[in-house]
Amino acid sequence: MQAKTGNGSGAQRAVDKQIEGYSKSAHDAVDRAADAAGRVAERLGDHIESLQDKRDELMELPAGWVEGARDYVREKPLQALGIAIAAGYLLSMLMRSKD
Numbered sequence: 001m002q003a004k005t006g007n008g009s010g011a012q013r014a015v016d017k018q019i020e021g022y023s024k025s026a027h028d029a030v031d032r033a034a035d036a037a038g039r040v041a042e043r044l045g046d047h048i049e050s051l052q053d054k055r056d057e058l059m060e061l062p063a064g065w066v067e068g069a070r071d072y073v074r075e076k077p078l079q080a081l082g083i084a085i086a087a088g089y090l091l092s093m094l095m096r097s098k099d
Contacts, residue, residue: 073080
């Protein structure tokens with residue numbers, strides 16, 4: 001009986017060794033995947049920050065245009081009135097041609 005136990009424990013050790021090898025391989029694969037995910041998350045964070053900066057710049061544009069238009073009207077009221085009349089006339093002509 002001891003001979004069988006000896007052979008059985010040798011086979012068990014071989015199986016344990018294989019399981020340990022598979023476990024180490026799986027652990028290494030998980031570590032590599034976690035590192036790759038960390039790098040991707042870092043790049044995404046950088047892109048998100050960049051997009052937020054661009055969004056902020058774009059949100060400020062209309063306010064700048066309105067302020068520029070106000071300044072222009074204050075500096076040149078007659079020209080601004082002429083431009084407004086011409087734009088209104090062109091829009092009315094465009095609307096008539098569609099009907």
